[in-house]
Amino acid sequence: MNCRQVVELMTEYIEGTLSIDERTRFEEHIAGCDGCRAYLAQMRTARQLARRLADEPIPPTLERELLDAFRNWRRV
Amino acid sequence: MGESINDSELDALRAGDEAAFQSLIQRYHGPMLRLAMTYVGDRGVAEEVVQEAWLTCVRSLGRFEGRSSLKTWIFGIVINVARSRRRKESRILPFASFWRRDDSDSRRPTVDQSRFGSDGMWRSGPPSWDNLPESKVLGDEIVQQVRAAIEGLPQKQREVIVLRDVAGFEAGEVSVMLGISPANERVRLHRARAAVRQALEEYLR
Numbered sequence: 001m002n003c004r005q006v007v008e009l010m011t012e013y014i015e016g017t018l019s020i021d022e023r024t025r026f027e028e029h030i031a032g033c034d035g036c037r038a039y040l041a042q043m044r045t046a047r048q049l050a051r052r053l054a055d056e057p058i059p060p061t062l063e064r065e066l067l068d069a070f071r072n073w074r075r076v
Numbered sequence: 077m078g079e080s081i082n083d084s085e086l087d088a089l090r091a092g093d094e095a096a097f098q099s100l101i102q103r104y105h106g107p108m109l110r111l112a113m114t115y116v117g118d119r120g121v122a123e124e125v126v127q128e129a130w131l132t133c134v135r136s137l138g139r140f141e142g143r144s145s146l147k148t149w150i151f152g153i154v155i156n157v158a159r160s161r162r163r164k165e166s167r168i169l170p171f172a173s174f175w176r177r178d179d180s181d182s183r184r185p186t187v188d189q190s191r192f193g194s195d196g197m198w199r200s201g202p203p204s205w206d207n208l209p210e211s212k213v214l215g216d217e218i219v220q221q222v223r224a225a226i227e228g229l230p231q232k233q234r235e236v237i238v239l240r241d242v243a244g245f246e247a248g249e250v251s252v253m254l255g256i257s258p259a260n261e262r263v264r265l266h267r268a269r270a271a272v273r274q275a276l277e278e279y280l281r
Contacts, residue, residue, distance in 0.1 A: 002196030010195035035201025050241035056106030
């Protein structure tokens with residue numbers, strides 16, 4: 001496996017969907033390749049940063065409206 | 077967000093437990109908003125979509141049969157509401173991005189081929205981020221770079237990366253929710269993550 005092939009397998013590797021054979025060859029390559037190791041670490045960083053987009057507080061007005069709606073639904 | 081909702085949370089909602097509902101709307105607001113923005117370009121419209129989706133959930137809670145997880149059900153409603161809203165919006169305002177060429181399902185390389193030598197090895201490898209200050213690599217500003225990079229993706233990639241990486245759904249759940257094969261889900265996810273990584277490389281250069 002060369003770097004050009006390895007970079008296109010990064011997501012399959014992270015998602016755990018490579019075959020055992022592919023996974024072994026992928027890991028052998030990564031062990032000896034600074035560039036691909038950095039690339040893999042960066043794909044993981046991108047993923048962790050994307051997760052932080054979830055941390056967005058709900059606007060108080062919307063929260064109140066929804067709580068009201070929930071309360072009213074309860075009464076019905 | 078990766079935690080699955082257990083039945084006790086559903087039971088609490090059905091029993092009218094306000095604290096349980098409040099915890100849910102707080103926790104899911106960010107990912108729901110991101111998901112809505114995948115379909116409607118405007119933030120204000122996306123907030124309306126989130127609101128409408130929650131109201132639909134509240135009205136339909138009694139009919140929810142629990143065949144999927146509560147979280148999957150809620151986000152599925154967001155997708156339906158957002159898609160229907162976009163159909164209405166696009167009649168008024170044709171978003172250029174909706175008609176853009178979309179290579180989401182292509183298996184073409186995600187990395188500029190000139191970065192590799194004729195032997196397929198890196199000629200100009202990705203510069204390591206290890207020696208950059210942590211505040212730069214993990215600060216709030218870079219999260220905004222990720223947001224912008226995701227918003228710039230074709231829609232088919234955006235919905236996958238938002239469901240998988242922002243909302244924290246399992247890969248299998250994402251392919252079911254979007255009605256695509258697991259292989260397709262991975263191809264789109266790969267293109268999306270590679271594009272976000274590339275945007276970060278440029279930002280951190």
